[in-house]
Amino acid sequence: MRRWLLPTLLLAVLLGAWQVAASTGALADLLNLESFLVPSPAEIAESLWQSRSLLTENAWVTLREMLLGLGFAFAVGVGFGAAMHLSGVLKDTFNPLIVASQTVPILVIAPVLVVWFGYGIWPKVAVIALICFFPIAVSVLAGLRSVDPEAAKMMRTLDASRSQILFRVEAPTALPYFFTGARLAVVLAPIGAVFGEWVGADSGLGHMILYDNAQFETARLFATVVILSAMALALFGLVALAERRVVTWR
Amino acid sequence: MPAKAKEFSVASASPASGSEGAAGVSIRGLGHSYGELLTIERLDLSVPAHGVLGLVGPSGCGKSTLLELIAGLREPQRGTVALGGAEDPAGRLARCAFMPQRDLLLPWLAAIDNAALALRNRGIGRVAARRQAAELFSRFGLAGFERAKPTELSGGMRQRVAFLRTLVAGKPVLALDEPFASLDAITRAEMQEWLAGALRADPRTVVLVTHDIEEALYLCDRIVVLSARPARTIDELSAPAPRAPARDEAVTDPEFVAVRERAMQALREGAR
Numbered sequence: 001m002r003r004w005l006l007p008t009l010l011l012a013v014l015l016g017a018w019q020v021a022a023s024t025g026a027l028a029d030l031l032n033l034e035s036f037l038v039p040s041p042a043e044i045a046e047s048l049w050q051s052r053s054l055l056t057e058n059a060w061v062t063l064r065e066m067l068l069g070l071g072f073a074f075a076v077g078v079g080f081g082a083a084m085h086l087s088g089v090l091k092d093t094f095n096p097l098i099v100a101s102q103t104v105p106i107l108v109i110a111p112v113l114v115v116w117f118g119y120g121i122w123p124k125v126a127v128i129a130l131i132c133f134f135p136i137a138v139s140v141l142a143g144l145r146s147v148d149p150e151a152a153k154m155m156r157t158l159d160a161s162r163s164q165i166l167f168r169v170e171a172p173t174a175l176p177y178f179f180t181g182a183r184l185a186v187v188l189a190p191i192g193a194v195f196g197e198w199v200g201a202d203s204g205l206g207h208m209i210l211y212d213n214a215q216f217e218t219a220r221l222f223a224t225v226v227i228l229s230a231m232a233l234a235l236f237g238l239v240a241l242a243e244r245r246v247v248t249w250r
Numbered sequence: 251m252p253a254k255a256k257e258f259s260v261a262s263a264s265p266a267s268g269s270e271g272a273a274g275v276s277i278r279g280l281g282h283s284y285g286e287l288l289t290i291e292r293l294d295l296s297v298p299a300h301g302v303l304g305l306v307g308p309s310g311c312g313k314s315t316l317l318e319l320i321a322g323l324r325e326p327q328r329g330t331v332a333l334g335g336a337e338d339p340a341g342r343l344a345r346c347a348f349m350p351q352r353d354l355l356l357p358w359l360a361a362i363d364n365a366a367l368a369l370r371n372r373g374i375g376r377v378a379a380r381r382q383a384a385e386l387f388s389r390f391g392l393a394g395f396e397r398a399k400p401t402e403l404s405g406g407m408r409q410r411v412a413f414l415r416t417l418v419a420g421k422p423v424l425a426l427d428e429p430f431a432s433l434d435a436i437t438r439a440e441m442q443e444w445l446a447g448a449l450r451a452d453p454r455t456v457v458l459v460t461h462d463i464e465e466a467l468y469l470c471d472r473i474v475v476l477s478a479r480p481a482r483t484i485d486e487l488s489a490p491a492p493r494a495p496a497r498d499e500a501v502t503d504p505e506f507v508a509v510r511e512r513a514m515q516a517l518r519e520g521a522r
Contacts, residue, residue, distance in 0.1 A: 150350040153323050157348035158368035158419050168367070172358045249357040249399060 015041045039219035047219040048226060054208075059227050061204040065121055065196065066189040066231070069128025073185055077133040078178070081140025085170070091141075102134050106192070110199040124196030124204070131192040132185040139181025143174025176250060179243040186235035190228050272299035273334025273345050273422040274455055275320060281328035282315055283480075289315055291480035292329070297472075299334075299422070302449065302456040304466030306513065307476030308521045313459040314351075316481070317425040320457055321346040333423050347419040349426045353412035355400035361411045362387065362396040368419035386414050390448055406437040410444065417448070423455045431461065442468055443497045450495075463513045468493065468500055475513055477520035485516035 021027040022040035031038065039047070048055065080098065084091035106127055113123040147170045155165045190205075197206030205228050212221040275297040282290040289312035297303040305313050318324040319331050322342030330337050333345040347368070355364045362383050363370075369379035380396075387396055392410055400408055409429060416424055429445070430438045446469055449456065460466050466473045467489045475484045490505040500506060 148352075148354060150352065151354045151356075153318065153321075154348055154350050154354055155367070155371070156323060157321050157343060157346060157421075157425075158371055158415070159344075160367075160371040164371050168370075169356065172356070249401065 037218050039222060043219045044222040048223040051220055055227055058203055058205050058208050062193045063231055065124040065193045066128060069125045069192060070132055070185060070189050072129035073132035073136060077136025078140050080137040084141050085144035098137060106131055106195055110195055114200045119200050124193055127196040128189050128192035131188050135184035136181040139177045140174055143177025144170050147173045176247050179239060182239045183236060186239055187232050190232045274299045275423060275457060276332045279329035280326055280331060288480040291482045295474060297455055299455055300453040302470040304470035304473035305459045305476060306463055306466050306473055306517060308478045311476050311479050312481045314427055317427050317459055321348045321425045345421055346423040346425055347416045347421040349412055349416040349429055351428045351431055353408040355408055355411060357400050360397045360399060365411055365414040365418050367415055383418050386418060390414060405433050406441055409441055417452060426458045428460055439497055445469060463510055464501055467510055468497055473513060475516040475520060484520035487513055
């Protein structure tokens with residue numbers, strides 16, 4: 001009860017305060033702005049409803065990018081994490097480069113990706129995959145390495161092969177770590193999608209944000225952000241649900 | 251695998267898969283060091299088939315290393331370790347099952363599936379492996395707990411499942427590393443009785459490492475007292491035989507007490 005009630009209460013208080021501050025013009029005065037630039041929650045909700053078909057259409061575009069990007073991120077992240085665990089040579093070779101790849105500002109390489117992959121869905125997918133594979137690879141590697149060495153020894157005296165140790169002991173031990181990485185990845189995905197769309201797109205929620213900002217459609221801009229974060233929350237919820245179904249021993 | 255079921259019947263000491271039925275342990279001139287640190291100086295030990303040897307010594311004297319050497323998880327730097335005549339690590343691995351200090355039950359598997367791990371590793375299907383392990387569950391007082399998750403079991407129950415997991419492997423030699431160290435005194439006493447009974451019903455060659463002299467003398471035929479690092483033999487004692495199956499009765503026997511005191515003295519001497 002408390003887990004739901006308190007955050008809901010806090011959200012209601014914040015929205016209420018915002019509503020009062022925006023609708024009385026106090027917030028706009030404070031920021032020295034025209035009042036249409038500072039929409040109230042009610043106005044945002046109204047815009048959400050009025051632009052529902054446009055938002056749905058673009059949300060679908062962005063969701064597809066996110067799901068594809070996450071799909072690649074999961075495959076590559078789990079693959080690299082496992083490969084680096086199984087081979088010390090691979091780990092020493094790839095680990096520094098993987099960490100270094102995360103220090104490159106994604107906004108800088110996004111334009112290059114557009115040049116390479118064109119204006120379609122792929123540069124966005126590539127940006128998302130680039131951002132999201134990292135937490136997955138790191139968490140999978142950490143999880144596989146967290147196995148008690150005594151357990152591996154015990155398995156060897158119980159006639160386990162290397163792959164049996166991997167699948168019967170190491171992989172299940174790594175699962176909770178993997179899910180932590182997956183939670184991080186799914187909340188990073190919308191950020192990647194928006195970056196990807198900002199560089200060059202003719203649809204999608206990131207594209208709409210850019211457009212509405214230029215047109216001073218501030219209410220719809222906030223409405224777009226609401227949709228974007230709702231999608232991230234839904235993905236986060238799915239990961240949490242999957243974790244609860246799979247990791248039953250915790 | 252109809253032939254395998256027989257392996258676990260009470261009286262039989264019949265072959266485990268891939269190894270001879272019974273195997274003794276023979277250690278000659280064994281030495282080991284970690285870098286500069288000499289952990290085992292020079293050790294000669296032999297355990298006859300179905301003999302139970304206790305290794306007692308101060309903490310950090312290399313007893314766990316010794317068990318890993320016996321089990322084929324490590325290669326000796328000097329000297330030889332042979333199990334049933336096999337000196338190569340693969341041959342030793344095939345003949346020895348290892349029970350670590352902590353039970354290390356896999357929390358995502360039911361008790362029965364934990365116990366059946368060795369069978370599953372050998373490619374036996376889940377149903378057949380469970381059937382085979384279930385037989386031991388009822389024989390060793392764990393009936394009804396087959397489907398329990400390890401977190402639902404008490405410390406003593408977990409150790410029983412861990413020991414059955416070692417037994418189900420069907421290896422002639424068992425290496426037990428302080429199996430009851432984490433248990434409270436009452437549970438430990440119960441478990442010692444239980445293990446003594448289990449070994450009477452299903453005899454194996456056992457090397458048991460423990461801190462507890464009383465435990466060693468109650469469970470083993472013979473105990474070797476090791477010195478502080480680098481480990482060497484201080485004294486070798488035979489446990490009084492025959493011992494009463496009931497632990498309280500056995501350990502209060504005057505002869506038992508006398509041997510215990512002698513072992514204690516050797517241990518003190520070796521710790522210096």
